[in-house]
Amino acid sequence: MQSEMAKDAAAPEKSPMELLQESKASVEAIIARMLSIKKQGNPKSENRELLTQMFLNFINLRQANRAILTEEEKVKSETELAKSPMDFTALQLHNLMYEKSHYLKATKTSREFKSKYPNIDLISEQAFLRDAPEAIKSQTLSNDASHDLMLKRLNFELHQRKELCKLRAKLEQQKKFLLETNAERSKFLSSLPLHLKSLKKASLPVHSQLSLPNPKKIKYHNLAELLPPPLYVIYSQFMAQKEAFEENIDVEVSGSLKDAQTYAKQQAEQRLDDNDEDDDDGKRQRKRAKKECCDEAGLYKVHPLKIVLHVYDDDEISDPKPCKLVVLKFEYLLKLNVVCVGTEESEDGPEGNVLCSLFPDDAGLEPPHQSAKLTLGDNHAFDESRTSRPYKWAQDLAGIEILPEMSRFLSGKDTQKSDTASASDQRNVQTVLQRIRSQRKSKLNPV
Structure with a gap:
């Protein structure tokens, strides 16, 4: 062993x-x-x-x-020591490949970039040499002459953009100041009507003492200039009656001023067109026939402006607030060339019983003259659902002459002319107002 x-x-x-x-x-x-x-x-x-x-x-x-x-542990340690440089080298290689791909992608994006303003190019060489300051032109940024010139042009472009940014900041400051100024002025203008209203109220005693014209009256006079001739005749007659005889009435003109001005402008243009087409009668007739066909649905088209008549009781003139008997509205039908009258009070019905019984044989149920009947058609029927009617006395007040449909020599009635003349004479402003007051009082105070 x-x-x-x-x-x-x-x-x-x-x-x-x-x-x-x-x-x-x-x-x-x-x-x-x-x-x-x-x-x-x-x-x-x-x-x-x-x-x-x-x-x-x-x-x-x-x-x-x-x-x-033990040997295995030793080999592992040696392997780890040998692996660290290799991992570091691999990481460097990966970083280099990533940077390479990033640069390639950035280069491709820069080459394919499309500006929002493709027509704006870098400043030209002539403009650079003419406008660039000496501090930029005297710099040396590259050994290559063309590249050095490009860098200088880019620096000059940057210099210009900085100057524009400063100018923009200055303009923004001015804009802010102007907005604040406009806000203050808008605030003052928004409060101005209230001050004007109080000033107007305070000046009323002086206005009445000096017998100055009423602003409302001036407004109505300005609107009356846009009235059609029949309504203007009615307005002038009622105003003359009020001023001459101190009639206890108020006359107003209501409606859209803008629409009235537009209609007046259209009428003026149409008259010019008609004058230009006088030499071509056939063409003008075809045009008018086409317009008539297009306007069949607008037979009852009303002028934008109306006359509103307030009738007060004449027995209470001394009362500062007299009793209002009735309010009449006069409107003009453009296509039919008639004046229609209606009341505002719903208890009288859509036609108004007061107006229907002012004059005999004048209920306003049929067109007042032959041209309106021809325009309406064979049945000659007027739309009874309308709140206003074409009374004959309204046509007389408007100055629309109504000729008889048949001559007195053909009808064999010698008295027709005299009867018609007497009826027209009776339909004046004073008689109409008297009968309206009488009818209205009898209805308010039935026996």
């Missing part, structure tokens, strides 16, 4: 794998020896020596295993 150990000591050191293989083979041999002793029935004293050898082999196995693990 000692001799074997001495041999092992004298032998060169074995590697862990060789020691592991030898220990494994020795253990296998010992186990085979122990099995053969058991089969042959030899004394068991030999097993003790074999067990000792087996334990020594186990110790060698553990030693070899420990050496293998």
Whole structure:
């Protein structure tokens, strides 16, 4: 035994794998020896020596295993040390590839970029040499002459943009100041009507003391200039009646001033067109026929302005607030050339009983003259659903002459002319107002 150990000591050191293989083979041999002793029935004293050898082999196995693990750890450490430079180099390569792709992408984007203002180019060389300051032209930015010139042009462009930014800031400041000034003025203008109203109210006593014209009256006079001739005749007659005889009435002109001005402008243009087409009668007739066909639906088209007549009780002149009997509205039908009258009070019905009974045989249910009947058609029916009607006395007030449909010589009635003349004479402003007051009072105070 000692001799074997001495041999092992004298032998060169074995590697862990060789020691592991030898220990494994020795253990296998010992186990085979122990099995053969058991089969042959030899004394068991030999097993003790074999067990000792087996334990020594186990110790060698553990030693070899420990050496293998130690060597494995050493190899791992060396591998990690060798892997770190390689990982660093790989990371640098990855970064370089990423930067390369980024630069390639940026270059492609710059080449394919389309400006919002494609027609605006960099300042020309002539303009740069003429307008650029000496501080920019005297710089040396590159050894290449063309590249140096391009850099200088870009610097001059940047200089101009900075100057424009300063100018914009200055203009923004001016704009802010102007907005604040406009806000203050708008605030003053918004409060101006209230001040004017109070000033007007305070000046009323002086206005009445000096007998100055009423502003409302001036307004109505200005509107009256846009009235059609029939309504203007009615307005002038009622105003003359009020001023001459101090009639207890109020006359107003209501409606859209803008629409009236537009209509007056259209009428003036139409008259000019008619004068230009006097030489071409056939063309003018076709044009008028076309207009008439288009205006069939507008037979009852009303002029934008109306006359509103307030009739007060003449027995209460001394009362500062006299009783208002009725309010009449005069309107002019453009297509039919008639004046229609209606009341504002709904209790009188849509036609107004007061107006229907002013004069005999004048209920306002049929057109007053032959041209209106021809325009309306064969049935000669006037729209009874309208709140105003074409009374004959309204046509007389408007100065619209109504000729009889048949001559008195053909009808055999000599008195027709005189009867018609007397009826027209009775339909004047004073008679109409008297009968309106009489009818209205009789209705308000029935016997």
